[in-house]
Amino acid sequence: MIKPEDPIEILDAMEQGILALNAQGKIEVFNASLERTCGLSRESTLGKSLADVFPAEEWLHPLYQRFLRHGNSVTLHDQSLSNRVPVSLTISPLWGQKDAVRGTVVGAVLVFQDLSLIKKVQEHFLKSDRLSYIGLVASGLAHEIKNPLTAIRGAAQLLAKEIPQGTESIQCCRVIVEETDRMNRLLEELLTLGRPHRIEVRPVNINQILDELILLESKSPTAKGIEFIKEFDPSLPYVPGDEEKLRQVFLNLIRNAVEAIKETGTVWVRSKFATEYVTIDPGEKKKTHILVEIEDNGSGIPEEEQEKIFIPFYTTKPKGTGLGLPLCLQIIKEHKGTIKAHSTPEKGTLFQIALATSEWEGEFKR
Numbered sequence: 001m002i003k004p005e006d007p008i009e010i011l012d013a014m015e016q017g018i019l020a021l022n023a024q025g026k027i028e029v030f031n032a033s034l035e036r037t038c039g040l041s042r043e044s045t046l047g048k049s050l051a052d053v054f055p056a057e058e059w060l061h062p063l064y065q066r067f068l069r070h071g072n073s074v075t076l077h078d079q080s081l082s083n084r085v086p087v088s089l090t091i092s093p094l095w096g097q098k099d100a101v102r103g104t105v106v107g108a109v110l111v112f113q114d115l116s117l118i119k120k121v122q123e124h125f126l127k128s129d130r131l132s133y134i135g136l137v138a139s140g141l142a143h144e145i146k147n148p149l150t151a152i153r154g155a156a157q158l159l160a161k162e163i164p165q166g167t168e169s170i171q172c173c174r175v176i177v178e179e180t181d182r183m184n185r186l187l188e189e190l191l192t193l194g195r196p197h198r199i200e201v202r203p204v205n206i207n208q209i210l211d212e213l214i215l216l217e218s219k220s221p222t223a224k225g226i227e228f229i230k231e232f233d234p235s236l237p238y239v240p241g242d243e244e245k246l247r248q249v250f251l252n253l254i255r256n257a258v259e260a261i262k263e264t265g266t267v268w269v270r271s272k273f274a275t276e277y278v279t280i281d282p283g284e285k286k287k288t289h290i291l292v293e294i295e296d297n298g299s300g301i302p303e304e305e306q307e308k309i310f311i312p313f314y315t316t317k318p319k320g321t322g323l324g325l326p327l328c329l330q331i332i333k334e335h336k337g338t339i340k341a342h343s344t345p346e347k348g349t350l351f352q353i354a355l356a357t358s359e360w361e362g363e364f365k366r
Ligand SMILES: Nc1ncnc2c1ncn2[C@@H]1O[C@H](COP(=O)(O)OP(=O)(O)O)[C@@H](O)[C@H]1O
Pocket: 252, 256, 257, 260, 296, 298, 299, 300, 301, 309, 314, 315, 316, 317, 319, 320, 321, 322, 323, 324, 325, 326, 348, 349
């Protein structure tokens, strides 16, 4: 219980970082929240000036000077404390009790508001905003581009029939066909991202999809030198989902895994029950989940790049589209599932997809 006569405890219980300066500009109060944010102990700050305690916060000193000049509250948003915590800061005058009416300033109170959570929410909305914007542009453009592309492809194929085999010109025709195919795939991906469509839910045999995809991918020329290891739980139930879309997700992830391996390496594809992963819908019973894991021992993703991989058009590949993972994220969200990436640079990457099974439980369980 906080006793009103214990002001330090009250300040320590506050979420905001609070600091008070006396008339000489020396720190008299430094609360627990600020200790945590800055990684400084109260004892090491008391009696010191702002410049002593915050030498790296260049934005703070002009703000304090402005406060001293005007004597009114001043606020600055979107600054960074200890180089990592986003904060806003308000500096307000501390009035002497007896002199409150006459307005003698006896010090200043600094209130730091931690913006980390707000930033996270903003980023989330930014991402989904960008997705819907791309959707608009895509549906407008894609159809317009698709028709002439089909014509170009057809014409190149016709030409190829007229040209003798083994010549350079026939190579050119092949390049035209291959490149139009690539553009077509890009447009398809854009269109899929753009359409906010519903998924067609049916019971899906996840192991079977994974099996077929591995068979297909292991035959592709890019998968030369790559070993696929299947670790499936045969007792997995059917999962409610859109088979075609889930196929697209797993194919994207397996292709990314293959593309992350330079020459030789391994891709593990696992299916299992997610024993540790249980969600409870409001008013509903517990949901069991299955987990699909696609892991590779390829290049890995640099730490500072990891948060960007689900953003549309982020790609590190010369011929990449940067739409594979945003598409996966969208499809898994439509399934009310989750997709997570864990990556260690130079070691490899693990993607985990959790999908709920419970809607079909009993009904479709093998
Ligand atoms: N398994 C992986 N290993 C390493 N990097 C990956 C992996 N999966 C995705 N990435 C990174 O994320 C980026 C975006 O992937 P994606 O959206 O599928 O687009 P694309 O494959 O067209 O580049 C890739 O360019 C790559 O840098």
